[in-house]
Amino acid sequence: MGYATDYISSVDTTASPRRQLAQVARECCYDEDLKRWWTSGAGTSGIGYDVLLNQNDLLSVGYQMEYQGLTHPYTEHLTFDLRTGRRLTLADLVADSPAQLGCRLQAAMSNRLRDKLTGVAAGFGDSTQLARVSELYELEDWNITPQRGLHLDTAHGAEADVTDFALRPDAFRLFHHVGMSRYNFQFLPDERYGFPFARLQLRPLLQPVVQANKGEK
Template structure:
C-alpha cells in the first residue's frame, strides 16, 4: 500500500506540473558560456567562449570573441589554442623579455573582463570591460549574437525604430542625465569654478541647476527632443531580457572620473518596435513573471 501511495503521489505531482515549469530549453536556444583566462602580474584576461549543439556556430562565435582582444596584436598566432593566444598577448604587452619580469602596468591593452547580459531564446549578449596600462577604462563594449547562425547582430536587425528616432531619443536621455549630474555637482560642491569645469566636460554651455528627476523621462517612440538636445547615433548596444540597452560614454581625464555619469540608457521593449527576432524573448517575459509570482 505504501508503494501504491507513493506511486499515486508521484502521478499527482507529475500531473500538477504547470506547462511553464515543464517547458524545456530547446537545443541551441542557450549557450554554455565558459571562461578562458590568462593571469600574470599586472595582466588579467577573461574571455568568454561558448559551447552549442551546433559546433560550427560555436566556433564562429568563439573566433569573434577572441578577436576582441587578439586584433590588438600582430604577434598572436590565431591557429593556437585560446589560452595560448591570450598568453602571447599578455607577454607582448606586459612582459620584459630582457629582465624576465612582468611589468606592473604594461602598455596598450592589459586586461579584459566580461558579463553575460542575455542568454536565452537564441540570443546571446555580452558586455566587456577593458584595462589599458593596468587601469580599468570607464567605457564598455558590447557584442550580441544570433545563436542560430553565430552572426553578430546589428541594431537595425533588432528594432524597427528609425535611426533618426533612436538618435533623438538617446540624445534627449543623455541631455537630461547630464543636466541632473551637473545639478548634483552644484548641490554637493557649490564651487563655481568646478561647476564651470564639469559643465564643459559635459558639453553644457547653458544650464538650469534644478534637478529634474521628478519629471518623467519619456522614452516612448513619439518622444521628441528639444532643438538644443544633442543628437547621438547609438553605436554601442546590448540586450537584457526586458530591454534594449544603449550606451554613451563621456570622455574625460582619470582625475575627473568622480563626475563620470552612468553610460547605460535603458529602453524597454514595450516602448520600441521589436523585430521578429525579439518576439520569442517578449513572449517569454509573461511566463517568467507568472512563474515568479507563483513562487512568492
C-alpha cells in the same frame, strides 16, 4: 569587436565569445619568441566580459579592456545569434530607425547630464568647478545666479551614438560613454540607458525573448 580587433588581427570573429577573448588575451600579452606571458601588453592590464542576456539563441555580452592609468575600463558590447554565430546589428533587432533611437537617447542623455550638473552645483556651488564638469559632459549655455540657481538655456550636449548596444531580458540598452580621468571619477554619470521592449518595434529575432519573459511574470 570594434576597437579591440582594430589592432588584433588574428581574432576569429566566428568563434565563441570565450574563444575570442582567449585569442585577444594571447595576442595582447603572450610573447611567441620568449614563450612567456607579460603582465600587460599595449598598456592592457585586464580583459573580461559580463553576460547580459543568454536566452532563446541570443547572446549579449559586455566586453571590458582595462588599461594602466585609467580608473574604469574601456567597454564595448556584442550581441550574437547563437544559431548562426553571426554578430547582430541594430537593424537585426529593432525596426526603429537609428535616427529615432538617436533622438530618444539624446533626450535621455541631456536630462541625465543636466541632473548631474545640478547636483554638482548643489554640492560645490563653484562656477569654476561647474565650468569644468560641464565641459566634460559637453553641455553648453549654462549659468548660475543666486535667484535661479543653475539654469541651462539649451538641452543639447554630446551627440548621441547608437552603435554601442546590448540586450537585457526586458529591455534594449544603449550607452553613452563620458571620457574621464581618475581625478574626475566622482562626476562620472551612469552610462547605461534602458529602453523597454514594450516601447520599441521589435524584429522577429527578439519576439521569443519577450514572450519567454512575459511567461515568467
